[in-house]
Amino acid sequence: xxxxxxxxxxFLASGIVCGLKRSGKKDLGLLVCPTGAVAAGVxxxxxxxxxxxxxxxxxxxxxxxxxxxxxxxxANACTGLQGIKDANAMCQALADQIETSPKKILVASTGIIxxxxxxxxxxxGVARSIKCLASxxxxxxxxxxxxxxxxxxxxxxxxxxxxxxxLVSIAGAVKGAGMIGPNMATTLCFITTDAAITxxxxxxxxxxAVGSSLNRLTVDxxxxxxxxxxxxxxxxxxxxxxxxxxxxxxxxxxxxxDLCTDLAKQMALDAEGATRMFTVRVTGAASKEDxxxxxxxxADYPLFKCAVHGSDPNWGRIICAVGSSQVKLKSEKVSCKLxxxxxxxxxxxxxxxxxxxxxVMSQKEFTITIDLGVGKYSDFCYGCDLSREYxxxxxxxxx
Amino acid sequence: xxxxxxxxxxFLASGIVCGLKRSGKKDLGLLVCPTGAVAAGVxxxxxxxxxxxxxxxxxxxxxxxxxxxxxxxxANACTGLQGIKDANAMCQALADQIETSPKKILVASTGIIxxxxxxxxxxxGVARSIKCLASxxxxxxxxxxxxxxxxxxxxxxxxxxxxxxxLVSIAGAVKGAGMIGPNMATTLCFITTDAAITxxxxxxxxxxAVGSSLNRLTVDxxxxxxxxxxxxxxxxxxxxxxxxxxxxxxxxxxxxxDLCTDLAKQMALDAEGATRMFTVRVTGAASKEDxxxxxxxxADYPLFKCAVHGSDPNWGRIICAVGSSQVKLKSEKVSCKLxxxxxxxxxxxxxxxxxxxxxVMSQKEFTITIDLGVGKYSDFCYGCDLSREYxxxxxxxxx
Numbered sequence: 001x002x003x004x005x006x007x008x009x010x011f012l013a014s015g016i017v018c019g020l021k022r023s024g025k026k027d028l029g030l031l032v033c034p035t036g037a038v039a040a041g042v043x044x045x046x047x048x049x050x051x052x053x054x055x056x057x058x059x060x061x062x063x064x065x066x067x068x069x070x071x072x073x074x075a076n077a078c079t080g081l082q083g084i085k086d087a088n089a090m091c092q093a094l095a096d097q098i099e100t101s102p103k104k105i106l107v108a109s110t111g112i113i114x115x116x117x118x119x120x121x122x123x124x125g126v127a128r129s130i131k132c133l134a135s136x137x138x139x140x141x142x143x144x145x146x147x148x149x150x151x152x153x154x155x156x157x158x159x160x161x162x163x164x165x166x167l168v169s170i171a172g173a174v175k176g177a178g179m180i181g182p183n184m185a186t187t188l189c190f191i192t193t194d195a196a197i198t199x200x201x202x203x204x205x206x207x208x209a210v211g212s213s214l215n216r217l218t219v220d221x222x223x224x225x226x227x228x229x230x231x232x233x234x235x236x237x238x239x240x241x242x243x244x245x246x247x248x249x250x251x252x253x254x255x256x257x258d259l260c261t262d263l264a265k266q267m268a269l270d271a272e273g274a275t276r277m278f279t280v281r282v283t284g285a286a287s288k289e290d291x292x293x294x295x296x297x298x299a300d301y302p303l304f305k306c307a308v309h310g311s312d313p314n315w316g317r318i319i320c321a322v323g324s325s326q327v328k329l330k331s332e333k334v335s336c337k338l339x340x341x342x343x344x345x346x347x348x349x350x351x352x353x354x355x356x357x358x359x360v361m362s363q364k365e366f367t368i369t370i371d372l373g374v375g376k377y378s379d380f381c382y383g384c385d386l387s388r389e390y391x392x393x394x395x396x397x398x399x
Numbered sequence: 400x401x402x403x404x405x406x407x408x409x410f411l412a413s414g415i416v417c418g419l420k421r422s423g424k425k426d427l428g429l430l431v432c433p434t435g436a437v438a439a440g441v442x443x444x445x446x447x448x449x450x451x452x453x454x455x456x457x458x459x460x461x462x463x464x465x466x467x468x469x470x471x472x473x474a475n476a477c478t479g480l481q482g483i484k485d486a487n488a489m490c491q492a493l494a495d496q497i498e499t500s501p502k503k504i505l506v507a508s509t510g511i512i513x514x515x516x517x518x519x520x521x522x523x524g525v526a527r528s529i530k531c532l533a534s535x536x537x538x539x540x541x542x543x544x545x546x547x548x549x550x551x552x553x554x555x556x557x558x559x560x561x562x563x564x565x566l567v568s569i570a571g572a573v574k575g576a577g578m579i580g581p582n583m584a585t586t587l588c589f590i591t592t593d594a595a596i597t598x599x600x601x602x603x604x605x606x607x608a609v610g611s612s613l614n615r616l617t618v619d620x621x622x623x624x625x626x627x628x629x630x631x632x633x634x635x636x637x638x639x640x641x642x643x644x645x646x647x648x649x650x651x652x653x654x655x656x657d658l659c660t661d662l663a664k665q666m667a668l669d670a671e672g673a674t675r676m677f678t679v680r681v682t683g684a685a686s687k688e689d690x691x692x693x694x695x696x697x698a699d700y701p702l703f704k705c706a707v708h709g710s711d712p713n714w715g716r717i718i719c720a721v722g723s724s725q726v727k728l729k730s731e732k733v734s735c736k737l738x739x740x741x742x743x744x745x746x747x748x749x750x751x752x753x754x755x756x757x758x759v760m761s762q763k764e765f766t767i768t769i770d771l772g773v774g775k776y777s778d779f780c781y782g783c784d785l786s787r788e789y790x791x792x793x794x795x796x797x798x
Binding site: 045046047048049075077078079080112113114115116220221222223224225297300301302303306307309310312314315316317319320321322323324326327329331332334344347348349385386387388390391392393394395396 | 444445446447448474476477478479511512513514515619620621622623624696699700701702705706708709711713714715716718719720721722723725726728730731733743746747748784785786787789790791792793794795
């Protein structure tokens with residue numbers, strides 16, 4: 001069964017080697033919607049953003065988008081005016097091939113920052129890649145592979161929902177691995193759907209979905225210069241066009257959120273050097289902001305990430321991170337659980353079974369819950385462990 | 400020559416094994432000033448702080464302090480009311496031995512969070528340790544050793560200044576290694592001086608000194624529950640008592656700051672797993688706060704810390720961290736230097752020699768300078784590299 005981004009009706013994809021990566025691996029992806037799609041995007045809020053992001057932000061204003069061109073191996077960031085020219089040239093190359101305007105093409109890049117993009121390789125790659133465009137499983141997988149950097153595996157998700165008897169499909173591919181912190185936690189994320197939906201509502205659904213999924217993931221605390229999440233809707237499913245908020249919109253938005261959550265968790269588990277992931281849930285906070293801040297402080301704390309790697313129920317590091325985040329709390333009311341094991345209650349250690357707690361932390365996925373004891377607000381954050389492999393990937397890799 | 404905390408006139412110290420550490424290493428330090436000292440302290444701003452900090456904050460209000468008792472191996476943090484009783488019992492134990500009030504004793508603890516302190520071991524240890532008190536080099540070194548946790552070596556500093564013909568000494572011992580982030584970056588720091596100075600001015604000098612030294616160091620981003628920096632002044636040097644701001648105060652304050660900077664750098668170099676340290680200096684910022692925020696974002700960024708470990712001049716990670724910190728900047732004006740090598744200028748990469756840049760980064764100590772191009776403010780932060788050893792120390796260590 002095709003469960004890739006070519007599964008929703010109306011999309012063709014490809015992924016080839018155009019020669020940007022020293023490893024010789026796939027580094028150019030195309031996504032084309034021959035009938036035209038409405039599109040929405042969410043981008044990095046890093047004040048330094050790539051040329052690809054600058055051009056993509058401009059082009060996404062077009063009412064109809066015909067295709068997306070993505071390269072890995074070079075971020076085209078911190079590359080000045082030349083970078084903008086190169087990002088536009090990427091759009092032009094795909095537009096020439098599918099006979100449309102470059103304004104109707106979206107562009108994304110990922111890889112090393114600050115190196116001028118060898119744009120000729122990309123342009124000749126686009127011409128070759130056109131011939132590989134297909135709507136089958138392999139083509140979708142090739143695309144998901146071509147956007148990878150330090151990812152160890154392609155990350156994809158697929159969902160179907162029904163509006164009456166009409167089946168609507170949503171599919172996504174992401175790359176992740178490093179330089180990931182809210183918001184945007186995505187690095188690159190491409191979603192296709194055959195739903196018929198207006199552009200403003202598609203944008204709204206994407207923004208909501210990303211806000212409670214990809215934006216809750218932190219691997220190493222900083223968002224990159226290139227983060228981009230795009231959704232393209234071909235409208236070919238045959239559903240009554242979603243043109244107002246209401247039941248259909250809610251159904252679509254929820255499915256999109258579930259898909260993005262699935263992708264975010266895959267990213268956590270395939271983060272650089274990660275062997276497991278966790279959810280930090282903070283409850284009893286004085287505000288939603290406090291809950292978000294405290295959960296992120298724990299998820300980002302290297303000492304705790306190491307404890308997770310070692311399956312060590314060292315809750316002291318959790319409490320230290322929470323207190324250090326300067327959120328409102330009552331120290332004599334603070335409690336902490338590892339899944340269902342209470343390790344700290346009302347500001348005091350409990351008599352828990354360390355072996356059982358260690359077992360909880362050795363799972364592929366577990367949840368830390370911290371109650372601040374001052375209010376009714378809660379929020380969460382996804383994180384992953386910190387291993388020697390993270391150091392190996394990022395210290396031994398040379399620019 | 401004695402260059403330990405017993406070097407200034409009027410101080411005795413000791414460091415022994417009282418049995419808190421499984422390793423069997425020294426874990427109890429005493430510092431005594433038989434003639435009484437004026438004292439000042441700076442403490443963690445973590446909202447969860449140890450019982451030792453709670454008791455020390457109270458006792459330091461006393462006009463005269465007679466001694467300090469410190470244990471390593473147990474933080475006495477998150478230990479509820481029992482923790483407070485135990486911290487008071489530590490003060491009482493030393494007070495009994497030197498026949499003073501427990502209110503005139505300061506206390507500090509460091510080690511694992513959330514375990515009830517085996518206080519009897521400490522109390523009997525204090526009685527034994529009294530007999531080892533001495534004012535020589537070995538006694539000072541024993542103290543500096545007894546406060547260590549994951550530190551690989553004792554860290555001490557010594558300075559002398561002259562007021563006319565009067566020689567004044569200042570000495571300090573710190574422990575560091577992990578759970579270190581502004582403010583307070585110290586974990587534990589003990590400073591002695593024989594200067595005659597009033598309590599309020601001593602407090603002012605300490606606060607200034609710590610603010611521009613120990614508080615600028617980040618190892619892993621979070622301050623601990625136990626951070627404490629104490630200074631005791633015996634007044635035995637014979638200088639005219641410093642009772643007002645002016646030349647003598649400035650001389651003393653500057654010497655104290657230099658001493659603290661020396662200690663902070665030693666901590667960076669002996670941070671968990673660290674092989675080198677760096678200074679991040681941000682210039683051209685719109686405000687001092689922006690400069691501090693941006694410098695810390697770089698110093699705390701795991702991806703950059705890994706690049707330092709690998710001597711990789713991957714300045715893209717520096718620029719990414721700066722942009723992600725959301726400070727005001729002009730992207731077309733941003734520049735970056737590694738020591739004197741310009742790697743990024745006016746928002747564009749330069750044609751630098753990567754081998755030379757890599758050599759800069761392989762030094763024991765180097766400076767990254769980032770200009771934001773928007774204002775006249777600057778600030779700095781100290782950091783260290785991130786190595787496999789950090790993971791080993793913090794993932795393999797079990798509670």
